[in-house]
Every structure is written in structure tokens, then in C-alpha cells.
Amino acid sequence: NAGVMQNPRHLVRRRGQEARLRCSPMKGHSHVYWYRQLPEEGLKFMVYLQKENIIDESGMPKERFSAEFPKEGPSILRIQQVVRGDSAAYFCASSFFTGELFFGEGSRLTVL
Amino acid sequence: KQEVTQIPAALSVPEGENLVLNCSFTDSAIYNLQWFRQDPGKGLTSLLLIQSSQREQTSGRLNASLDKSSGRSTLYIAASQPGDSATYLCAVEDTGRRALTFGSGTRLQVQP
Numbered sequence: 001n002a003g004v005m006q007n008p009r010h011l012v013r014r015r016g017q018e019a020r021l022r023c024s025p026m027k028g029h030s031h032v033y034w035y036r037q038l039p040e041e042g043l044k045f046m047v048y049l050q051k052e053n054i055i056d057e058s059g060m061p062k063e064r065f066s067a068e069f070p071k072e073g074p075s076i077l078r079i080q081q082v083v084r085g086d087s088a089a090y091f092c093a094s095s096f097f098t099g100e101l102f103f104g105e106g107s108r109l110t111v112l
Numbered sequence: 113k114q115e116v117t118q119i120p121a122a123l124s125v126p127e128g129e130n131l132v133l134n135c136s137f138t139d140s141a142i143y144n145l146q147w148f149r150q151d152p153g154k155g156l157t158s159l160l161l162i163q164s165s166q167r168e169q170t171s172g173r174l175n176a177s178l179d180k181s182s183g184r185s186t187l188y189i190a191a192s193q194p195g196d197s198a199t200y201l202c203a204v205e206d207t208g209r210r211a212l213t214f215g216s217g218t219r220l221q222v223q224p
Contacts, residue, residue, distance in 0.1 A: 004155075035212075042215060042217065043156075043203075043214040048211060055210070056210065058211070101146065101158065101212065103158075105155040106155050108153075
């Protein structure tokens with residue numbers, strides 16, 4: 001039973017480009033969460049999604065960031081017009097409706 | 113707004129010692145509390161999850177306790193080993209909200 005799969009593991013973008021991060025949840029999990037870990041800081045919640053629904057996006061920056069979890073395929077976190085401050089590790093987690101969250105290995109974004 | 117604090121921020125101990133990591137949270141209306149381990153450059157590994165109705169959970173050499181009324185949890189590691197070296201993160205899930213609030217972590221170094 002594969003764990004939470006994230007790709008790419010490392011992504012380098014220049015300022016102004018777009019970054020797309022993908023997350024495939026554990027088998028049987030229909031709830032996906034995105035967290036961001038800035039350098040030398042703790043993990044911060046960004047967004048919680050179920051299939052085709054955004055449940056809680058209270059942690060998402062108001063501009064440039066969006067997330068989706070389509071009926072088929074992985075969840076996508078999209079960052080438009082990246083800036084240096086977006087450089088961070090982005091972690092995806094999945095779960096059943098309640099209970100334990102299982103995290104992926106993260107995607108590390110570097111903005112030049 | 114929930115805030116989670118972990119003390120100490122860093123800890124270095126010789127192999128074989130028993131140790132305690134502390135976590136406190138400001139809002140006692142939690143659904144559960146989860147302890148994670150994070151190795152450098154890696155994702156999070158779930159160690160223990162304590163439901164709000166429980167007082168403790170045990171897994172091998174790890175024991176986590178929860179005192180919801182006082183807003184505290186401790187992670188006890190028995191007979192520490194160099195392989196336990198990592199950052200340990202405490203996270204709470206508030207009642208009615210699936211987002212986790214993380215502490216900043218305790219960086220543990222176990223010296224051989």
C-alpha cells in the first residue's frame with residue numbers, strides 16, 4: 001500500500017513563473033491537506049480538500065495560490081507568478097474522514 | 113486562535129537516557145493530538161495519535177500523554193538511541209476543524 005506520493009520532490013522556478021505541485025493520496029483516502037514549511041519555521045496549514053470540493057482554504061494566501069482535487073487524478077497545488085518568499089517545502093497529507101494524517105515526503109520549491 | 117508551543121527547542125542527550133518532550137496548546141477544545149517525527153529533508157512520520165477522550169498512547173519505547181484541561185502533552189522516549197535523532201513535532205486538531213496546528217518542534221540529538 002503506497003504512501004502519500006508527491007512530485008516533483010524538488011522544483012526550481014524563476015520569479016514570475018508558475019509552480020505546480022502534485023499529490024496522490026494513500027489508497028482509500030479521499031481527504032487531502034496541503035501544508036507549507038518555510039525555512040526555519042513550523043508547518044502551516046494551507047488548504048483541506050475532498051474530491052471536487054475545497055473544504056477549508058483559510059490558510060491559503062489570497063492571491064496567486066490555488067488548489068484542486070479532481071474526481072480523477074492527483075491533487076494539485078498551483079502557485080502563479082512565484083516570488084522568492086514562496087521558496088519552501090510543501091507537504092501533502094491524506095486521511096480517511098477522521099483520524100490520523102499521513103504525510104508525503106514533500107516538494108521543495110526554490111525560487112531564483 | 114490555537115497556538116502550540118514545544119519545549120525545549122533543542123535537546124542533546126547521551127545514548128540510553130530516558131527523555132521527555134513537552135507540548136502545550138492554548139485552546140483545550142481539541143479533537144485529537146498527534147506526535148510526528150521529521151528527519152532532515154524528509155516528510156513527517158506519524159508516531160502517536162491521542163484522541164481527546166484518551167489520556168495516553170504507547171508504541172514501543174514511546175509513550176504520549178494528554179492532559180486536555182491543562183493544555184499539555186508529553187512525549188516520553190525510553191532508552192534513547194542515536195536513530196531517534198530527529199525533530200519531533202506536536203500537532204493538535206481542533207474540534208470541528210480538520211486543520212492541524214503544529215508546534216515548532218524539538219530537535220533531538222542522541223549521542224552514541
